[in-house]
Amino acid sequence: MQFPDARLGIVVASRAEMIRDLFRAYPWLEIIEANRRSPRTLFWLWRHFRNSDLIVTQYAGKPGGSFSLWSKLAARVLAKRGGLTGFADVSIWNTVLYDQIVPIQSDVAIIEHERAALRAVGILVPLRFPTLSFVRDDAVLARFKLQAGKYIVAHLFSGSAGRGLHPDKKRELLALLAEKLPDTSLVISGGQANKVEALRMTEHLTTTIVAGDTTLQELMNIIAHSRGVMSLDTGVAHIAAQLHRPLIVMRTCIGAHWWLPGQYGEHAPVSVFSSDALCTGVGHVYKNYPDCMNAINMQEVSQQVSLL
Numbered sequence: 001m002q003f004p005d006a007r008l009g010i011v012v013a014s015r016a017e018m019i020r021d022l023f024r025a026y027p028w029l030e031i032i033e034a035n036r037r038s039p040r041t042l043f044w045l046w047r048h049f050r051n052s053d054l055i056v057t058q059y060a061g062k063p064g065g066s067f068s069l070w071s072k073l074a075a076r077v078l079a080k081r082g083g084l085t086g087f088a089d090v091s092i093w094n095t096v097l098y099d100q101i102v103p104i105q106s107d108v109a110i111i112e113h114e115r116a117a118l119r120a121v122g123i124l125v126p127l128r129f130p131t132l133s134f135v136r137d138d139a140v141l142a143r144f145k146l147q148a149g150k151y152i153v154a155h156l157f158s159g160s161a162g163r164g165l166h167p168d169k170k171r172e173l174l175a176l177l178a179e180k181l182p183d184t185s186l187v188i189s190g191g192q193a194n195k196v197e198a199l200r201m202t203e204h205l206t207t208t209i210v211a212g213d214t215t216l217q218e219l220m221n222i223i224a225h226s227r228g229v230m231s232l233d234t235g236v237a238h239i240a241a242q243l244h245r246p247l248i249v250m251r252t253c254i255g256a257h258w259w260l261p262g263q264y265g266e267h268a269p270v271s272v273f274s275s276d277a278l279c280t281g282v283g284h285v286y287k288n289y290p291d292c293m294n295a296i297n298m299q300e301v302s303q304q305v306s307l308l
Contacts, residue, residue: 109262151185176302228308
C-alpha cells in the first residue's frame with residue numbers, strides 16, 4: 001500500500017509453476033523462471049528488473065559449499081550499486097560482487113540470517129516467525145473423504161535419498177502408526193514421482209494416498225485441517241510449521257539449523273528427531289539413507305505421533 005508501484009519477484013531456475021502454486025495467496029509476488037538454457041528469459045529478467053533497489057541471493061545449501069557463481073553474476077547485473085546482499089560462503093568472489101555480506105552461523109536459525117540480510121540494508125522485520133497464507137478450499141476434504149481433525153498427514157519423501165529414510169524404515173513406521181492409531185486416518189502425501197512407492201509402502205495398511213494427486217494449495221488445505229503432520233525435513237514440514245500445525249520432523253545432522261528454536265519459536269508445536277551423535281567427530285557421511293537419519297528410533301517417533 002505504501003509503495004503501489006513497487007515490484008517484488010522471486011527468480012528460480014526451474015519449477016516456477018510449483019512455486020507460483022505455493023504462493024497463490026500472494027498475487028503481488030512475481031515468480032520468474034530464468035536460466036542459461038533460455039537466453040530469452042534472461043533478457044526478459046534484465047529488461048524488467050535491472051537497477052533493482054534490493055536483491056538478496058540464496059545461501060549455500062550445505063556447509064563448505066557455495067551458491068552458484070553464475071547466479072551471483074546475474075544478481076550483480078540486475079542490482080543497482082549498493083543493492084546486492086548475499087550470504088558468506090567459500091567463494092573468493094563474494095567481496096567483489098556483493099555490497100553486503102551476511103555471515104552464516106551453524107548454531108543460528110535460518111530465519112535470523114534472513115532478518116540480518118534485510119537489516120543490512122535498513123529494512124526492519126516486525127514479523128517474529130515465518131507464517132504462510134493459502135487459498136482456502138472447503139471442497140478438498142470432501143474430495144478425499146477426509147474429516148477435519150481426524151487424520152494425520154505423513155510426508156515421508158525428501159526428493160533425495162541423501163537425506164531420505166530407507167523404504168524399510170518407512171514401512172516400519174507406518175505399520176507402528178497403524179497399530180497405535182487404529183481410529184485415525186493416515187494421509188500419505190508426496191509428489192507424482194512418489195506415488196508408486198506410496199502404494200508399495202502402504203500395502204496391507206488402510207491409508208489415504210494423496211501423493212501426486214494434489215496441488216500445493218490443496219495440500220495446504222489438507223494440512224491446515226489435520227491433527228498434525230509427520231514429515232522428513234522437507235518443504236512440506238516447513239509448510240506445516242508455518243501453518244501452526246503440530247509437527248514431528250525427522251532430519252539429518254546437517255539440517256539442524258532449520259529447526260532450532262529460533263526458527264519458529266520455543267513454544268511452536270514442533271518435535272524434532274535425529275541421530276546427530278553418530279556424526280559427532282567424524283562429520284556427516286554423505287550417502288543414500290544417511291545414518292543420522294536412519295538410526296532414528298521409529299518406536300519413539302510413532303509414540304510422539306500418537307500424542308498429536
